[in-house]
Amino acid sequence: MIANKTQLRATSLSPNLGPSKDCLSWERACSRMVPILRASSLPQETLTRIGSPIAILKHLTFLLFIIVLAACSHQPTILATATEPAQLLPLHVVADLPLMTAYPALSPPELHQHQLANGATLTLIPSTRAPYVQVQLIVDAGRLLFGANADVLAEILRLTGDAETPAAWQQRWRELAATLTVRSGPHRLIFSAEVLPNNAKQLLNTLRDMWQNPNLDSANVLAQAQRNLRVQQHEQDLLGGDYGRLWQQLAYGPAHPYGSNAVNRVALQAVTLSSLRQSWQQTATEKQQWLIAGAVPNEQIASWRTTIAHVPGTTPVARWRGQQAVVASASTRMTIHLLHAESAVQVNVMLGFALPLQDWSARWTCAAIADLLGMSFSGRLFADLRERRGLSYDVGGHCSVAPLASELLLSGSTRPEHGAAFIHGLLAHLRLLSVHAATEPEMQRLRGALRGQTRVQLETARQRSRQFNAVELLGGDWRTLVEQDEFWQQLPAQALPDFARQWLQGEPVIVVRGDAGELEQQLRLVFPDAQYIRHDEVP
């Protein structure tokens, strides 16, 4: 906890700080001397007693001498919070807390799947409690297969669909009283909208027509789509998304398709109407799913099947399934990448690993580690770095799992003077995890958290379709969620340090966004043997 800044400066310097070896140049000494001047300025009554000009000159000379001496003998004031070993805060036991009934075995929501003759799949997740119908068209044709064409195609469809003009397209959505959302990623394009139940058939027809016969003839719309995507990226960068991109480029490496997960600006500009049409003709045959969740009226299912079956034939299995990809090897030397941001009032930190996890157990263990360390409000990092030490407002961690790799990432933002201590704290907790198994009470809490979250995230039709999409992307289904629940129920404490020793032994990829010059000075005091690489922008 930081009481106030004055105390911080006076007492919380890193133990690694010591007297400077070289006296600074006059200019630099001057800038460093400001706190010293304030501390040593003569009191007013002394000044009023000074008499003749010669006496004044003598006093000033003496003062100057003291000042220079002070500048040469004192450590330049690099503001840096002290580092500390990782601490685990006690688990609280509350005697009067009512008992909770045990979770029953996880019972996945109702789901019906229809494999259609044209290769498409229709998945229904009905919910009698939902007053809406959500319809999604999911095509396994993302950036991996089609590069920037996938992103531009998705954006054009959002803007104009199969209508003559964007205005006409928006009019259709106005009539549906709905909004089309589009997501494009490495593996998939997802088109999604929600309507009141009586408009479900019309929505399905609209999406089908859009996909069968998109308007890819307008140069204006192409230009607008490219502009929108670039603006989105700038917007994300403005809000700090740039350091996330840099982290991915470094962690996955240039050879891995996730190494540049965001839309590449150069590739974006290279997309033409011709390349789009070519891509679309190919994407139209990629694996296609229709996912309908919510108030699914039984009497309409047969007609929906007919609607979808009219779509031309699609591949039953995604072409990227079964691909392997190699992530960048972990460095043997600690390297800190500094993304320069002039005048940033906060320092943003991302620290973690890209992991080629292929089996479910490893993925589930990764998720458990991320929660142990980074769960909001009760993870180890929150308890130690935020609540006990006041180093951060938003520290956390997550394990993101994808078909070709996963990432275990710890992140947060902090004040500039806390930068080194914050990174030191994150690393200390990672090391602690690989050395000591958690206690059984902590593991009980962790198991309860993981299993409970699964149940909470299956409450609504939207959540169910999101969960289904996520597990299906990895090649699983509802049964996978049940197995995950059983795995976590039995998760032994030793599994976490075992995972850490297997996967987290190399140096993590560390990206820090802030004033690079100031940060490097501070970080070198705590990590003198690390390599520092400055980045002024992210490609």
Place this chain on the structure above:
Amino acid sequence: MKQQHFALPALAIAVAAFAGTALAATTEMKIGSAPNDSCPAVDYALATLDRVDAVRESLQLDNGLTVILLADQDASTVAVVTSVPVGARDEQDGESGYAHLFEHLMFKGSALLADGAYGQLINGVGGSFNAETDFDRTSYYVTAPAESVSQLIWLEAQRFASPELNTNKVHNQVAAVLEEMALRIDNVPFMRSGSELLLTQLQGSDYDHLVLGSATDLAAATADKLLSFYHRHYRPERSVLVIAGRFDLATVRAQIQRDWSLWHATGPAAIVTPLQQPSARTLRAELMDARAPWPALAFAWQTVPDDHPDAAAIALIEELMLRGDQARLRQRLLSRQLLLHSAELPIHLPRLGLAHFVAVPRAAASLAEIETEVNASFRELSDQPPDAVLLCELKTARVRRLIAVSEAPLMFAYRESVDQVLWQQARLGQELRALQQVDSEHIRRVSQLYFLQNGMVLKLLPPWYLRWTKRLLEWLPTSWSEALEARVL
């Protein structure tokens, strides 16, 4: 805690969403062929709302606490939402930020809960929680699997009845709030300057300072002052507890009586001052931020509180003109090649009313052109308000969002809790009926009254060299500007 400093619910889906439940298959409805006086979507929503109202149960404890129970045996979760009618507008001089700071401190332990215990216990059952302070109220919400309902009720009751503060906790959370201020305000271009400018326009009203408060007042906060704040404002007779989801009514009723009756008001209550409504005024201003990469134009119109007779018509105008990709302003500016990007501000003032729109111009477009088109767009709306068919489409879109949360106990409890604490009643049914009544003439009158007069226009400007670059781009032939724009992007 992590939260929005304005009253935008942290539950992203539910900005204006409300509840009915799914009886979709049983209600016939055709869109686009509505009779002039009835939109089928609204009728559908009202019909589904009846089901919810049938299970609603209200009670009041001896300490005055209002309790609403919304049982749903088909749900798998339970949600507990507690709202207290205290926000930034209730803060006295020297207390700015106290409502929000105290909200943070509510998670720092109580008589039977050590600091940190609450988070551990809720997370330990897979639950999630947060809180939110705005100008008028503070709401605390938690959701977890239904099996943990007894724990949630007990934990919530504990911290409301007997929060424990000390100097260390206060200093710790002041530091956290300052970090939040840096993250959400000072690190975002225009956020501080824009918010403060807008709030100065509300001087003389109760909405004249940021919810996060001032660093000076926060630094001077002490445990005693905050406890005094708690006793004045956190009173059961003014607060609302809502529980929604799967639970046994009899068991929960008994537990609430036992656990929540321990919360007693102490000392004199804060005087509830009538809301001072600022008069609407015209404002034109410029703000510069060295971090801004491009100019933008922000429009704001002071409208009406959510319970005002014109609120439904204004909601439909926002639906038509300001919201999402279909927004008329957006489509108009795009069709004239003026718009690079548009956005909405994270501001919701339910007891005041504020509509807003932010436009980022293309390279060749000037801010003046955008302003001209926006004004023309509202004049056209006033001259040619939407007909019954378009009105029904707008109502359908709004209704769909309003009733979507009926399947989510947390969303539903949140809406109910906020309605009760602000308006002392459930308002979803009223809101739907008010929508049904809106016709073209109403839209015409409302657009003239609120959108053609007394608007606020803020120019959000980058540093001088970027402003001059932009001027040059506006002066160049359009094709040159567009080519340069593409390169810059």
